Every structure is written in structure tokens, then in C-alpha cells.
Amino acid sequence: MPLPDKRSSIGEAISAIGDGASVMLGGFGVPGTPFCLIRELVRQGPRNLTVIKNDANEARMGVDWLLENGQVAKLVTSHIGLNPTAMRLMNEAAIEVEFVPQGILAERIRVAGAGMMGFVSDIGLGTAVEEGKQRVSVDGKPGLLETALRADFALVHANKADAFGNLYFSAAARNFNPLMAMAASRTIVEAEAIVPFGTLAPENVHLSGAFVDAVVELNELPEVYGVVQR
Amino acid sequence: MSSNAKARMLKRAAADILSGMTVNLGIGLPTEVLQYVSPSTAVCLHSENGIAGVGQVSAPEKADRNLIDAGGAYVSIIPGTAFFDSAVSFAIVRSGRLDLSLLGAFQVASNGDLANWKIPGKFSPGMGGAIELAQKARRVGVIMMHTDSKGNPKILSQCSLPLTAKGHVNRIYTDMAVFDITAEGLCLREIADGTSLAELEALTSATFRVPNQDLPRF
Structure with missing residues (x-):
């Protein structure tokens, strides 16, 4: 019984993203940013997007293309200084x-992916980070309720994938x-190479294809x- | 400030990075400290973007497009380097696995409050990982010039800028002095060569304790 084949063309994969969608973009700076998927998102042009990404890339790169094209209504991020x-x-x-805060962003996303509603943390107590958050007490200690952060779409860059969407990152x-x-x-992956089933050793699968909906192969890296x- | 005074400050901070530590160095002066840590010191450098065991900065022609540190510098691996995702990276930070976090600052208060991420109306790029690094490392050090570019003190009785973390700074290294923040408040530990106590008091907007014995120089 073979695993399902989720290979897709880039145009078809991105066409599911409509106006007003929330879109997570992988990457920290250049490494891991799904530039080709973002470029296709610019080409197809849905607007009023909520973009969730660690950073806003740099001028003329990635998130900047979406911003310059007026497609972004809201950015959820940890740092945009570059x-x-x-x-x-x-x-x-x-x-x-x-x-x-960067680790809280990561954890809110992780928790959403784990099917949870949120978590309690003391990060930012007594600072502006606390504003708008519910204070809760755990074992007599104060904390802040951090809600899980989900999105309609995730655009992800992997070094290698198989057709099922098992991923290996560099x-x-x-x-x-x-x-x-x-x-x-819905999770859309761009991979530098789609390798035959069995090429990725099971121990070296960083993310199971169970989480992936579409896999796009990049024929060349711009x-x-x-x-x-x- | 002479480059000599800056070098002595960096060297002094480097002396507190000891074999066995896991350490995170912020962008700017904290990262510059590295050049004064002996290559024989066994240290695990952590980077927020998912690296433990960060190696040296790469020569441009050897740069790996997938291997930057959190400051965007192309770095290398060493024997034993590990990569992980951003949630694991901050699990290392928040669970107290960092022995030392060295950060830059706009302001530090004598109670250990730190302001280093926002100047309202002027500079608001986002906090990145600074809040967690400043709140959760086992020791938090600040390294900064003693005054700002206009000569104003940066060590204050109270921060006026939005806080990064409240009451977590343990030690301050400047080009003029080393201070500890203790239960008794700000304590002078060491003073730079060529700096007088009177100069230090004039350029520090917080009261500090001065030990009775001779102050070490650096």
C-alpha cells in the first residue's frame, strides 16, 4: 500500500489562497523562507492577508514583495528591523x-499544531507584552494566558521532500x-528536490507528511x- | 572613548565566559566579546534561530546559504553542532539551560530592569528574542558604552523606556566599570584603568555602593 502522492503545480497549490486569508511563512531571514511560493502568491494577488512570519525579510525579498504589492493587512512577527x-x-x-516575543510566537504556533488551545507563561510579565492578555495563576504564581496561533495556510520551504510530504530541512x-x-x-511545501519514497531514511524525517497537503518541486533556485x- | 577602552571592556566581559557554559550573545557588542574568549574555552554558543554549538563566522567564499546566526552573519559548524526548530531553541532559553545571556542595552536600572528593544516614536523594530533571553538565562549580563552618543548616562535609578525585562540583569560591563546588581542594589566591582570614581559617579544616574577594599582595575 503506497503512501498518497501530494505533488502539485505551484499555481494550483497557491490558488486555494483567497482574499482575507491568514498565511504562515516559514523562515528566519533567508534560510527557510519559501520565496517561490511567496512569488506565486504575489503573482496571483490575493489581498487583505494576515501574514505570520518571524521577520519581514529585507528590501526586495519575500515578505517585502507582498508588502510592496499591498497584499498585507496585518503582520504577526517578532522583528521587522531589516x-x-x-x-x-x-x-x-x-x-x-x-x-x-520570538519564542512565544514559536510556541503559540507549536501548540496550535499540537491541537491545543493555548498555554501559560511568565514571559513579559510587568512589560508591555502583558497588555491585553489574561493573567492566570498556576500553583500560586502569576502567568499570562497565551493563545494558540493557527492559520488558514502555511507556506514552507524544505531541502528535500518525498511525494507524501515527509520533509528534511537544511x-x-x-x-x-x-x-x-x-x-x-492547509500546508503547502516547496522542496528543493522531491526524492523517491525510501530515499529519506525514516530517522531523518524532520516532519511527517501527515501534516502536509501539497508538495511543489522547485526546478531551480532563484x-x-x-x-x-x- | 578610545578603542582601547572598548577592547578592555570586551576582554573583561569575555573573562566571565567559562568552560562548560551554554551562552547566547546578542547582536553588536555582545557578539564582539567572542574575539576575546580563548579558543581553548569549551563553550556551547546558542543562536535563537536553532543552533547549539555555533562555529566561527565564515569567510564570504565559504558561506553556507542555509547557515546564519540570529544576527544574520554566515557562521560555520563545529564538531558537535546541533540544529533544531525555533520552539526547541526557546525551550533551551526559557527552561534555564542558558548559563549566560549577554545583551546590549539602551538603559539599565539599578534594580536590574533592562530596556533594549524600543524607543517610542523612534525605534520599534520588535523585540525578537530579547525578552526571553533577558528574563530566563541563569545569568544576564549587559555590555554597553557607559553613556549614549550624546554623553547621557545609561545606568539609571529607573528606566524611562519600555522594559525588556523587569529586574533580571545581574552584571553590567561598560567602558568605565563593572557593576553587579545585588539585593543591596547597584554595587561597583571593578573600574577601568584611567577612570576615577568621581568621573564614574558623574556619569551614572543611580547611586551605587563602593566596596571598602581597593577596586580591581581592568
Whole structure:
């Protein structure tokens, strides 16, 4: 009994994303950012998106394409300091930006992917992070209720995938990718290579294809995936 | 400030990075401390984007496109490096596995409050991982120039900027002095060569205790 084949064309995979959707984007800086899926999202042009990503990439890269194209209504992120467009749009109130401490962002996504409603943490007690959150007490100690963060879609970059969507990530390109892949109603993967079943040793599968809905193979990697020259 | 004073500050902070530690170094001055840590010191460097055992910065022609640290520098692996996702990375931070977090600062207060992520109306890029690093490492060190670019004190009796974490800084390294934050408040531990106690008091907007014995110089 073979595993299901989830290979898809990039156009078909992204066409499910409509106006007003929430979209998680993997990546921390360049490594792990699904640039080709983002570029297709720009080409197809759904608007009023809520984008959830650790950072806003840099000028002329990834999230910046969506911002410049006016497709983003809200950004949920931990840091946008390397993207002047994001900083400007936030300051002009043209987009809403919700800052979340990086590990709390990761954990809210992880918890959503684990089928939970939230968790309690003491991170940010006594700082602005506390605003708008419910204080709860656990064993007599104060904490903040952090809600699970789900999305309609997750766009994920993997180094290798099989047709079922079992994934292998490179080096520091793992970051938010497996977490987001677990936390969306529909998870779309771009892989640098789709390898035959059995090529990925079971022990080296970083994310089970059980979480994946569509796998797109990248035939070539555009320059944006390369080493950033500063 | 002379580059000499900066180098002595970096060297002094490096002396507190000991064999056996797991350490996270913030962007800027904290990362510069690394050049003064002896290569024989056995340290596990952690990076927020999912690395334990960060190696040296790569030469441009050897850079791996998938291997950056949290500051965006291309780095290398060492024997024993591990990669993991961002949730695991911050599990390491929040569960107290970091022996030391070294951070930069806009302001530090004598009660250990730290402000380093936001200047309302001027600078608001987001907190990244700073809140968790400042709140949960077993020891939190701040390394910064003693005054800002206009010469204003950065060590205060109370922070005026939004806080990163409340009451968690243990030690402050500046180009003029080393202070500890203790139950008795701010305590001067060491003073830089060429700095007088009077100068230090004039440029520090918080009262601090001065030990009775001779102050070590660095």
C-alpha cells in the first residue's frame, strides 16, 4: 500500500489562497523562507492577508514583495528591523503589526499544531507584552494566558521532500518551518528536490507528511535563495 | 572613548565566559566579546534561530546559504553542532539551560530592569528574542558604552523606556566599570584603568555602593 502522492503545480497549490486569508511563512531571514511560493502568491494577488512570519525579510525579498504589492493587512512577527518598507507601513498605520516575543510566537504556533488551545507563561510579565492578555495563576504564581496561533495556510520551504510530504530541512533553514507546517488548515511545501519514497531514511524525517497537503518541486533556485551580499 | 577602552571592556566581559557554559550573545557588542574568549574555552554558543554549538563566522567564499546566526552573519559548524526548530531553541532559553545571556542595552536600572528593544516614536523594530533571553538565562549580563552618543548616562535609578525585562540583569560591563546588581542594589566591582570614581559617579544616574577594599582595575 503506497503512501498518497501530494505533488502539485505551484499555481494550483497557491490558488486555494483567497482574499482575507491568514498565511504562515516559514523562515528566519533567508534560510527557510519559501520565496517561490511567496512569488506565486504575489503573482496571483490575493489581498487583505494576515501574514505570520518571524521577520519581514529585507528590501526586495519575500515578505517585502507582498508588502510592496499591498497584499498585507496585518503582520504577526517578532522583528521587522531589516525591512524599511515594513517599518514605514507600520508607522503610517497602513498595516497592523503585532509583535510577539520570538519564542512565544514559536510556541503559540507549536501548540496550535499540537491541537491545543493555548498555554501559560511568565514571559513579559510587568512589560508591555502583558497588555491585553489574561493573567492566570498556576500553583500560586502569576502567568499570562497565551493563545494558540493557527492559520488558514502555511507556506514552507524544505531541502528535500518525498511525494507524501515527509520533509528534511537544511541547517538553520528549519526554524519555524516544521512548526508552521503543523499549525495550518492547509500546508503547502516547496522542496528543493522531491526524492523517491525510501530515499529519506525514516530517522531523518524532520516532519511527517501527515501534516502536509501539497508538495511543489522547485526546478531551480532563484538568486534570492543565495548568500546575501552585504 | 578610545578603542582601547572598548577592547578592555570586551576582554573583561569575555573573562566571565567559562568552560562548560551554554551562552547566547546578542547582536553588536555582545557578539564582539567572542574575539576575546580563548579558543581553548569549551563553550556551547546558542543562536535563537536553532543552533547549539555555533562555529566561527565564515569567510564570504565559504558561506553556507542555509547557515546564519540570529544576527544574520554566515557562521560555520563545529564538531558537535546541533540544529533544531525555533520552539526547541526557546525551550533551551526559557527552561534555564542558558548559563549566560549577554545583551546590549539602551538603559539599565539599578534594580536590574533592562530596556533594549524600543524607543517610542523612534525605534520599534520588535523585540525578537530579547525578552526571553533577558528574563530566563541563569545569568544576564549587559555590555554597553557607559553613556549614549550624546554623553547621557545609561545606568539609571529607573528606566524611562519600555522594559525588556523587569529586574533580571545581574552584571553590567561598560567602558568605565563593572557593576553587579545585588539585593543591596547597584554595587561597583571593578573600574577601568584611567577612570576615577568621581568621573564614574558623574556619569551614572543611580547611586551605587563602593566596596571598602581597593577596586580591581581592568
